[in-house]
Amino acid sequence: MANPQCCANPPTPNHDAGEGKDKGFEEAKPVIDVLKEQGVSVVGAAGYCWGAKVVAELAKANEIQAAVMLHPSFITDDDIKEVKCPIAILGAETDVTAPPEQVKQFEQVLSSSNTGIGYFVKIFPGVSHGWTVRYDNNDAAAVKSAEEALADMTDWFNKNLSEPEVAALLP
Numbered sequence: 001m002a003n004p005q006c007c008a009n010p011p012t013p014n015h016d017a018g019e020g021k022d023k024g025f026e027e028a029k030p031v032i033d034v035l036k037e038q039g040v041s042v043v044g045a046a047g048y049c050w051g052a053k054v055v056a057e058l059a060k061a062n063e064i065q066a067a068v069m070l071h072p073s074f075i076t077d078d079d080i081k082e083v084k085c086p087i088a089i090l091g092a093e094t095d096v097t098a099p100p101e102q103v104k105q106f107e108q109v110l111s112s113s114n115t116g117i118g119y120f121v122k123i124f125p126g127v128s129h130g131w132t133v134r135y136d137n138n139d140a141a142a143v144k145s146a147e148e149a150l151a152d153m154t155d156w157f158n159k160n161l162s163e164p165e166v167a168a169l170l171p
Contacts, residue, residue, distance in 0.1 A: 024054035025061070032063055042066075044157045048133055049073045049097070059083040066160035068153045071129045073097045080109045086118035086160040090149050095129040120156060124149065 032043050044066035047055030052072030059067040060082040067087040069075065075098065080087075087110070091103035100123045107121035124131065124145050132149045135142035 022057075024051070025057040028054060028058055029063060032058075042161045044068070044161050046070065046153055047072065049130065053079075056080075056083065059085050059087060066157055068156055070132045070149060070153070071095060071098060072103075075106070077105060077109050080106045081113065083110075083117060084115075086156070088120040088152065088156040089122075090132070090152060091121070091123045092127045092129050092131050093123055093125045094127065097129045118160065120152070122152060 028045070035043055042065045043063070045055045045058050045064045046068040047053065048070045050073045052069035053074040055064075055067050055069055056072075056075055056079040058064045060079065062084045065085050067083065067085055068090065069087070070090045071092050072089060089103055089106055091098055091100060093100055103121060103123055107119070110117070110119040110121070126141065127135075127145050131142065132146050135146050137143060
């Protein structure tokens with residue numbers, strides 16, 4: 001689950017280089033393998049903040065069938081170009097880590113690719129980086145935005161992890 005402190009606890013001291021992604025990716029693969037051994041045929045992954053980089057690596061390696069990134073960090077256009085499964089990217093209006101312009105650029109990359117991979121990109125107004133996990137429970141607007149992001153994520157997984165959609169993605 002997401003770290004409530006978001007970027008306050010990056011995966012490595014040198015997180016700007018994205019070094020924690022390899023460890024996160026390697027730690028996720030055996031979990032996915034166990035799920036598949038137990039009969040799970042489709043797997044989705046969500047990444048908050050720097051966890052989005054791990055999700056990108058899983059999506060690029062075809063380890064998952066649907067991805068969601070929420071207030072992503074350390075993601076590049078090249079990461080987005082290499083994604084092999086439907087992906088949702090949920091960004092914040094006020095985010096210096098993944099500014100709306102960058103999130104819109106990711107959408108442009110996805111829309112211009114000819115892979116046919118489904119995508120959903122949304123920028124939430126009036127919120128800042130980490131809004132899905134760091135918000136004031138007494139702020140009705142903040143709670144509403146976090147709940148809306150959770151609903152968008154859940155809807156994305158429900159839509160893209162159903163058997164007919166996944167069958168079209170499998171080799």
